[in-house]
Amino acid sequence: SIFSGVRDSFLQEHQKKEAIRSVVQQLENTSCRLVTHFSLIHQTPHSKLAELCKSSEPLLKDVEQQLSSLSGIIPPNHYYKYHDHWKCVLQRVSFMISLKAFLESSVSGKTSEALVTRESVSATLGGFQLDLEDYLIGLLMLTKELSRLSVNSVILGDYNVPVQILSFVNELSSGFRLLNLKNDTLRRRFDSLKYDTKKVEEVVYDMKI
Amino acid sequence: SIFSGVRDSFLQEHQKKEAIRSVVQQLENTSCRLVTHFSLIHQTPHSKLAELCKSSEPLLKDVEQQLSSLSGIIPPNHYYKYHDHWKCVLQRVSFMISLKAFLESSVSGKTSEALVTRESVSATLGGFQLDLEDYLIGLLMLTKELSRLSVNSVILGDYNVPVQILSFVNELSSGFRLLNLKNDTLRRRFDSLKYDTKKVEEVVYDMKI
Amino acid sequence: SIFSGVRDSFLQEHQKKEAIRSVVQQLENTSCRLVTHFSLIHQTPHSKLAELCKSSEPLLKDVEQQLSSLSGIIPPNHYYKYHDHWKCVLQRVSFMISLKAFLESSVSGKTSEALVTRESVSATLGGFQLDLEDYLIGLLMLTKELSRLSVNSVILGDYNVPVQILSFVNELSSGFRLLNLKNDTLRRRFDSLKYDTKKVEEVVYDMKI
Amino acid sequence: SIFSGVRDSFLQEHQKKEAIRSVVQQLENTSCRLVTHFSLIHQTPHSKLAELCKSSEPLLKDVEQQLSSLSGIIPPNHYYKYHDHWKCVLQRVSFMISLKAFLESSVSGKTSEALVTRESVSATLGGFQLDLEDYLIGLLMLTKELSRLSVNSVILGDYNVPVQILSFVNELSSGFRLLNLKNDTLRRRFDSLKYDTKKVEEVVYDMKI
Amino acid sequence: VDIFLKYQEELDLKHEKQERLVKLSRDVTIQSKKVIFQIHRHFDEKEDAGENKNEDILREAQQKLDFIRSSLIRKITEEIQFEDVGKFHKSYSSGIQEYLEAVMFLYYKKNGRLVSFAEVQKDLIYSNDEASSSDKNYLKFPLSVTDYVLSIADLTGELMRQAVTVVSNGNTTLPFLILHFLRDVQTFFLGLKSTGNYSCKKELSQKLSTLNECVTKVERVCFHIRL
């Protein structure tokens, strides 16, 4: 009958969503471990940051593998149909990857590599598709974290870091100002970027005095 | 008829709830007096904190007694049926007990005793059952209070306290990050822990400068 | 540390909730099938109702089995901790069992057996604990269904059924009025009982005219 | 100090409210019994209505006594300060008294006495002040009940009652149309009066045919 | 910062496309609603209004639907042909649901039963007259099963209204046919619910409860006919 075909489609859809949910839950656990790992930056002296970044890589490998399982479930061209399921966790992972890039450039002094591109994040994710807005939200999470890091670097005696952060945050700000944002999540998070910038400026100003 | 039996059950249930409500109201009054008592920490110099803690003990005795009355009313196995009635007040009392423990360790310098365990809180409550989440929420209320205390200690000239607080709050933060929190009350309050930590960091930072 | 113990508790708690959720989901599916099954009463002539009731019994057996699995998961004394998880589905199942009892008494003419007791529902559920309020809410769902049945019986030409329903609903109404209901869910649903009664009265009235 | 005086006022206020609440709770029980008593009108033949009204009088005596206790608690000219506490129960009692008056006039045939005045209700309440809006809401509750009674009178074979009800409801409608109602509770309830009137008209129309 | 210029372009293009799709979807909604009203007007007529006039009205409705399909929905299809399925679904789904409702209503009126998913999907395949895409000589609108199902629920509301209307014109047969159909749909929805954690749980639950109300109303109508 007409109805039974529809019912079958619904059942298949249901099973696919359950499969997605299961992989996403694993991803969330890994991303949680990543966040815990990188939360140590606020207590880690600059000389040990390279090591901290290095030791996060097995976790990023796990992420890559889990995303590869996820890719196996999503039918071609149906990324956005299920996007809501992994949006949040992907933003967080993207945030972690861009944080790692910033820290590594801070250590190496190659400021041109401080900002990781969307393509580069996606590559680290084993080529898993990354929505532009999710990548941008990840960057805004990064600036929030860096504003806090600028305070803690001073406590740790690393007086160079806040200056690097300020320059990076200023660059991001001018970038974001180019975008025509609608009144959505991105817009609201962008508003807090202004606040984060101000905080970093105060730290650098306090150090000058 | 069936309904006259139902009616009796309803009457008994009603009376039980009234009895619970009445004891819980007394508990709320006592917990309010505790909060008022400990609100003085923000104006009390470090040398007088031991005394302040000591003089809170009669109020804690009252709490113990009231909880013992409560235990007498709750039928066995029905703790969670009425849990919502005392959840809030128990969180607040647990917060007060963990605040007292922190202050005492700050005075004595025994930093290993700064964090009181759930078992220990429950013992202070005369053995009254304390749900794990309620204990944890109590700890998160504590970090909020301590972030405020770090500011006021500086006003009082006690420059050592903010450093103690920062170390304690950092310990708690790493502890909480171990937990895989879902999107519930605990999670939302945990987010404010990050904010509190940031505030304490800024205080220590300002002192350094 | 304190927190690794907490973490273990959280994991166990999480697993328990997942196990409960999984069984409850099965229960929901079965209860949905029960509702679908009994939705046929509105198209079934009175002479075939006995058969309809009979053929629902395998589904009720499934419910019994699933509740028995559920009992295996809930630790003793923790019924009310997780009550919210199965409250709704249990109300619906209780509704179905009391509907079956009413229909069977309507067929056999034994009006004294029209109203099933809570003990009897609980027995059909294999002895699974049934909260008094959940049982009563099930009865109020029943009156709503019966008010609809009174209309459809007339369409089917079964003119005796609305009279039976009116008498049953009146009995229930006087029962509920004995209870001193507070301003809660039960109270609100009781208000709709008045409305249902009125509808049945109008059907009987229309038949008289 | 300035504060201690204020605190005393608050305590006294609190005690007064507790006393009021306690009496109001008794009133609610009595009014519940009144409602249960008069719910029998839908199953009582016209010849027995006089008796039913008569036997409600002890309950009304209870109400009078409880309201007299209430009067003893309220300071002179402070009726409206605590009005919210007894508003609902007084509306219901007023509804019951106006229902009784209507039934008695229906039995005696003195249609001029069908509508009881506010002064008269207040007198039955032992002179307790009755807010105009509460009295009017009581009347609107009455019309709802009477629209249901018109249906049930036909079931009971009392074909005269619906005609009396129609005439009464029409009179009330023209009365209410005189009032300039704001967009409040009274207004919303008045809208349902139109619906009730329509229902009674249909019953009388059905009987004519 | 240069890279942000690229991001700016990508975001702007997406927003503009969303905007165009929302506008097209609104047009689809408005036009489809008109078709539904037109069919309702048809039922307002007495049953014996004459076959010819009724057929005229139905033919006109069919033409309007053909127009919606070949112009508006075709434009939507062109907009999304190279896009990921689902990326812009939210922007146009309300229009598509309204269109489906109109198609189903007309089809029910003509054939007394529900049009199948395959039939509706078939109508939404267009020949591709652009030379550039030589590998693919047709365009297919990606119809979603969820939209199809939600439209069925909306259809029941129209049929309920119809049952109420025709009875006051003295038609005492159609309400029973409609009741029968609505109960089939109700059983189908209940069945969907019991297949488990189906997609769009919340939306379906809402639709199911209004569907139940519709059934109850048509039952009242049939009850009064029977008495």
Added chain:
Amino acid sequence: VDIFLKYQEELDLKHEKQERLVKLSRDVTIQSKKVIFQIHRHFDEKEDAGENKNEDILREAQQKLDFIRSSLIRKITEEIQFEDVGKFHKSYSSGIQEYLEAVMFLYYKKNGRLVSFAEVQKDLIYSNDEASSSDKNYLKFPLSVTDYVLSIADLTGELMRQAVTVVSNGNTTLPFLILHFLRDVQTFFLGLKSTGNYSCKKELSQKLSTLNECVTKVERVCFHIRL
């Protein structure tokens, strides 16, 4: 039906009186807010702006408050003089609270402490110049303790703003005085809470939490002064 004509009149009179009171209350609010802004402007000035100028501003504020009292609040008092206390309270309480806040703010500025309930009530007793009511030669506005308490909570917001302002003008003493005062108020509110199920529980809880925020902000100010 005749009786309904009487009801009509009673309802209309009540609604009209409510309307007049709401309007008066709004005027009181507007005027009182102006006074509060005026005092704030005063604090914007440097501390050493000269005693004379400051005194002028305070005197002007006092005159405006006298005017509010002797015209607007007097009119309110006349409206409700024969009414039950509380019957129209909701219609005018927001204006009265704003007035009390202004009175408290000015009084704090002049005397560095809280004005008592009795003092505010005393100012709201008017001589009655109407010949008709010979038995009572004065009119008294029935001040509610609750309104008084809620206004104290609002006052703390103004004082917090003041602390932030003066510190940027180099005044490092006043913030500590204000902090001390706010903490007293905080303790008082906490004490009220522990006396039990006090009236207006919800309102007080809200005010208490904004009060806590004010205290925290002033603490930050004092912290930065101390460093």
